[in-house]
Amino acid sequence: MDEERPLTNGSTSGLPADRWLQAYYDRFAGFNTITPNICLADLFADGDTKLLIADMGIEWGKQMQLRVYKGTALLSEHTLVDLPLAIVPFYMNLPGPRTPAIAVASGSSIYVYRNMRPFYKYTLPALKVADAEVEAWTGVLQEGADLNVFRDLLVNVLANGESLSAKSEHFLTTSTIQDAEAFVRQHAESPLRRQTVLTTLSTMKKSMHEEDALTCIVLGTENRDIYILEPDAFTVLTSMTVPAVPVMMDITGLFDVDYRILVACRDGCIYSLKRGQKSAKLCLELHSQAVGLCARPSLGCVYVGCMDHSLRCYSTQGKGPNKYAQLWSIQLNHSIVALQSVTIKSLGLELVAVCCQDANIYLYRERDVVDVVETGDPVTAIRYGRFGREDNALVYVTRSGALTVKILRRNQTFEPLGGVVNNAATNLAAGNKFVIPKKTKLFVDQTMREREIAPTMHRVFQQDFQRMKLIAARQYVETMQKAGAIQVPAGRERSVAEVKLTARVQGLGPEFALIITLSCAEDAFPPPCDLLIAYSYDSSIYRLDRPYRCVPYLAPGVATSVSVRVTCISELLVSDSIKVIVMTHGNTDPLVTALISMPVAQSV
Structure with missing residues (x-):
């Protein structure tokens, strides 16, 4: 047996030895496939997971096959009748051993294999044919029908936003009147069907x-x-x-x-x-087409690879504007061709494999690259999971049609590669990383001091914290005393009903909608009239389409909402507060004020 040597990452110099053992490599496999057409399944419930690959054929539609591998040996081949879109294993509630069935999506049907034998064919429900199309075909079958009028009727159906059946679409492709007449005679009795x-x-x-x-x-x-x-x-x-x-x-x-x-x-x-x-x-x-989607529920995020060479991470936790907020974005040097989740249970790691056009697979832990696998040719399809009796197997097909199976070595650790990868691919990770200095003698001395006098430091901190809270409370009371009372000018001695104000901010930025809602009690008399809403803000950060609004009348017990568009014009990722002031016409003392903390605008 040949001695197994550790592999290196070739052109990606400076990387540690390859963490993956090359278990199988077939450069003449001749696969033409994509990621959804690869799956791993324990077909016979014997603990030996098989590899299934749906091949789309050498010339896209010719010699299409479903190949099954047991280890490194080709177990069986099955001819496919249509171009495969995706294959998935699933379990049915049938008697006997719990073996998975295989669903192969092709065209408008799903072909189900059980024990790798054809079991069932499911066809999508037919769609409703437009009434105008049915009437047009009914009229053209009558004697003396004008085919040009019939063609115009079908074109009008398309112009109204409705879809045509395959029969009508084929008729519209006829170029001469003789071809059109022959088509109508040949397909006059065939039913109209719309199939997605x-x-x-x-x-x-x-x-x-x-x-x-x-x-x-x-x-x-x-x-x-x-x-x-x-x-x-x-x-x-x-x-x-x-x-x-x-x-x-x-x-x-x-x-x-x-x-x-x-x-x-x-x-x-x-x-x-x-x-x-x-x-x-x-x-x-996304403002760019997605080429890969990988959700991580345990991490509370979802990874998205886009055609603009960017890898993005969005939060799936929280509510309101924080739901699906962008956590970070990385601009890569090469286009992304596939994404695959990599879960290493023995290490408790959840990684994401990003296949790029530069013939490398980058493994990300959050936003850090922890490993790079060189493939020699751009990857077109990838799958990670249990293969054979190995839990951590990486299977991928390259553009040349080669099939490769790699197995993770035992006792491997994944740490961020940092500058090693940045030398091979400039700006692989966007943003500056924190430079953590080494422990100096001063740092060690300060740490020892904090350990020795920890109770004293905590006591001093609590005293300063309580003093700060007291100062803040005094300032709050003073502000409320100054702004709380309503001064009524001479000649207008009348009471003003209490006005309640609520505010909410909608949008992720840079444009927000600031919605102000005013209300007063049902028994308010006289109701507030001639109200003026003014906004105080930093003009170097925000721009408002209307800096003030008038509310002629506030009905008792009925909430009135006023919306203003706020645009963040600052190029810096900063936010500020906007003060909302409500007053009556001709009176400078506010009825009510509110300080709105604006969120940080997301970059476009």
Whole structure:
């Protein structure tokens, strides 16, 4: 047996020895595939996980196959009848051993294999044909019908925003009147059908998180629908819609309990779907197409790789404006081609593998690069998980069609590489890192001093803290005494009803909507009239479209809202407060004031 030598990262000089053992490499595999077309599954419940790859063929649509690998040996090959979109393993509630079935999405159908034999074919529900299209075909079949008028009717259906059936679309492609007449005669009796196609496929556990628990199939269609299928009868459990065509999904939770589906669509946005919702909620506007989506529920974040060479991380915790706030963004030197989650349970690590066009796979822990795997050729498909009897296997296919399997070495640690990677790829991580100095003698002496007199330091801190609170309370009382009373000018001796003010800020920036709501008691008499709302702010940071507003009348017991657009014009990531002052016309003493703390504007 040849002696195994540690691999290095080639051109990425200065990196430590490769943490991955190369278990298998086949440069002549000839695969043409993408990440959704690779999966790992224990097909026969024997503890030996198999590798399944759906090959799209050498010439995109010719010699399409589903190949199954057991270890490094090709176990079987299965011919596919249509171009594969994605494959996923799922568990059905059938008698016998708990073995997974394989779902292969192709065109408008899902082909299900059980024990690697064809088991079931599910076809998407047919869509409703437009009434105007049906009437047009009914009229053209009558004697003396004008085909030019018929063509205009079909074009009008498209102009009204409705879709045509495949039969009508084929008719519109005819170039001559003879071809059109021949087409109508040949297909006159064929029914009108509208059939959508699949765009993405995933799975969701139904009621338990166990590995072999019952699994639902989740699919997205070109018609902007999301379906969740029951795994045994293949009936639609629930259907939802998104504003654009879905291209990828990331799912967390259980169908019977609670779940969340993040959907990346072709409009460059990411939408969220929860249990009980029928339409999606906008989460993120990326301003660039997403090429990878990886949610990390345990970390409370989601990673998104975009076509503008950026890797972004967004929070999935919190409520309101803080929900899906951007945590950080990294601008890479090369375009991202794929993202894959890497969970190393033995080390308690959750990493993200980012495959770039420079023929490297970068492993990120949060925003730090902890490892680089050189592939020799850009990666087109990648999958991480249990393969054979190894828990930490990395499988990837390169642009040349080569298949590589790497296994993580035992007792490996992942630490940030820092400047080692920055030398190989300039500006790999955006932003300056903190430079932590070494421990000096002064630092050690100060640490020892703090340990020795810790009680005294704590007591002094508490005294100063209480003194500061006392000063703040005195200033607050003094301010309330000065601004609380309402001075009524001479000649206008009348009482003014108490006005209540609430404010809220909407938006992530740089444009915000500041909404002021005024109200008074139901028994207020006379009701407040001729109110003026003024804003005091730093003009070097913010710009308001209207610095003041008038409220002619405030109805008792009815809230009145006034909105003003606030634009952050500062290029620095700073925020300030905006003071809202409400007063009556001709009176300089305010009825009520509020100090609004504005959030930091997110960069565009």
